[in-house]
Amino acid sequence: MALPAASRIASAQAYPTRPVRLVVGTVAGATPDIVARLIGRWLSDRLGQPFVIENRPGAGGNIGAEAVVRASADGYTLHLAAAANAINATLYSNLNFNYIRDMTPVAGFARTPLVMEVNPSVPAKTVPEFITHAKANPGKLNMASGGNGTPQHVSGELFKLMAGVNMQHVPYRGAALALTDLIGGQVQVMFDTIPASIEFIRAGKLHPLAVTSATRLAILPELPTVGDFLPGYEATSWSGIAAPRGTPADIVQKLNQELNAALADPKIAARIADLGSTVLPGSPAEFGKLIADETDKWAKVVKFSGATPE
Numbered sequence: 001m002a003l004p005a006a007s008r009i010a011s012a013q014a015y016p017t018r019p020v021r022l023v024v025g026t027v028a029g030a031t032p033d034i035v036a037r038l039i040g041r042w043l044s045d046r047l048g049q050p051f052v053i054e055n056r057p058g059a060g061g062n063i064g065a066e067a068v069v070r071a072s073a074d075g076y077t078l079h080l081a082a083a084a085n086a087i088n089a090t091l092y093s094n095l096n097f098n099y100i101r102d103m104t105p106v107a108g109f110a111r112t113p114l115v116m117e118v119n120p121s122v123p124a125k126t127v128p129e130f131i132t133h134a135k136a137n138p139g140k141l142n143m144a145s146g147g148n149g150t151p152q153h154v155s156g157e158l159f160k161l162m163a164g165v166n167m168q169h170v171p172y173r174g175a176a177l178a179l180t181d182l183i184g185g186q187v188q189v190m191f192d193t194i195p196a197s198i199e200f201i202r203a204g205k206l207h208p209l210a211v212t213s214a215t216r217l218a219i220l221p222e223l224p225t226v227g228d229f230l231p232g233y234e235a236t237s238w239s240g241i242a243a244p245r246g247t248p249a250d251i252v253q254k255l256n257q258e259l260n261a262a263l264a265d266p267k268i269a270a271r272i273a274d275l276g277s278t279v280l281p282g283s284p285a286e287f288g289k290l291i292a293d294e295t296d297k298w299a300k301v302v303k304f305s306g307a308t309p310e
Contacts, residue, residue, distance in 0.1 A: 015075055015251050016049040022241070023054050023068050024080045025061030031275065035110055035239050036080045038271060042262040043255075051078075060088050060149060060309065062095060069097040073246035075255070079103065081242040081287075085150050086294035090302040091149040092309055100295060104247045105288035107259040108240035110272050111214035114155050114191045116226060117206045122188050127210050127229040130189070134165035141188040143167040146175030148307045154298055155191040155212055155235035157305040170308065182206065193237070194219060194276035205233065212236060219276060226288035238280060238294070240287050256284050265305045 020043070024036045033055060040051035056064035071077035085099045089178045116127070122141075124130035134141050139156040143160075145153035148171050160167055170187050172178040175196060183205050191212060198219065200206045210226045211217050212235040228234040242260065243252060262268045264280040272279055280287075 001043075014163055015254060016047055018076065019050040019052050020075070021071075021077045022051050022053050022080060023056050023077065025056060025058075025064030025066045025082070025084065028053075028055050031112070031195070031237075032080055032239055034084055034275065035272075035277075038268065039080075039109060039155070039241065039259070039262070042265075042268065043258060046258050046261070047074050047204045059082055060091070062088055062092060065099060065103075066095075066136055066198060068103045068242070068244055069177075071244050073104075073244040073248075075247055075251035077244065077245065078106070078255075079242045081105070081240045081291065083237045083239075083294060085296075086291060087149050087151070087154055087298045087302065089295045090299040091307060099242075100288075100292055103246050103289060104245055104252060105241040105284045106241040106243055106252050107256040107284065108238065108282055108287040108290060109259060109263070110239050110275070110277040111280045112193060112237040112239075112275070112277040113211050113217060114152065114235060114237070115194050115197055115201070115220065115223070116159070116189070116191050116209045117182070117201065118189045119182055119185045119187070120204070120207050120209070121185055124209070126206065127224070127226060130209055131163050131165060131229075134163070134167060138166040139168055141167045141189060142170045144170050144172060144178035144182050144187040144190040144230070146178055147171045147173060148310050149302065150175070151237045152178070152191050152193075153307065154301050154305070155190070157301050157307070158233065158235050159191070159226065161301060161304050162233055167307070191235070195274075198276070213278075219273075238290065239283075240280065240290075242291075252284055 014185045026032045030134050043051045068079035143156045181187050210224050214234045263281045
């Protein structure tokens, strides 16, 4: 009886003995890709084998996710799990996999709040004023996003649902294009990542109303949270690592320990903060609960919005 356990322990101690693929469902240079490369460098240095980033964009990240679902469950193919995977579970009706069923959660890494911001021409300086303005002009305010089902989109839809306001969603082919039109006044409001917007906020080209996190943020300490006015509102992007279902538990635990060690390192934590994010430590079970909770939460919002893939 002791022999199989000893064999598993020896296997975990030896892992990895060859390069590991970390599949990212976005193009190189996108925020998830930057996060993945930060993770990859840490793991490569700590475990002595290259953790190679493989970008597999397409279908909102589903192409990369499915590639990992179909891979061998040996710890040598990993996936950069992200909020999009929780949203896509409902947004796409014909997926060939079930992320919760077919993936093994390994560890969370970062959580990224957004900022609710308006063009300065909007006559609202606070969230309550904005809600009053939107209710007085139903369907006349345009809410921009980087595309249907993106975190920017569903964050705005959650706001519409909880505030009881009617705004017109305008999806763009990328958040940068949406941000350009927000600055230009073609659209009036957007929920966007803080790193993308912070310099425009500081320059007065955009007016921030609130952050979407559960608590205030050090980078914008004067801003309240949306939840201060709509209790229970919280909307963030997040990222972590998942592996194919059946990946040995000892390998999962080894990766989890290394990733939690990374998050405790001041230099790694500072780099995550530079990306407008906060660290997301915890056990595989805790990361799995986050994925399940987010999948359930965004299912309700996607159904409310009626969104479909572009």
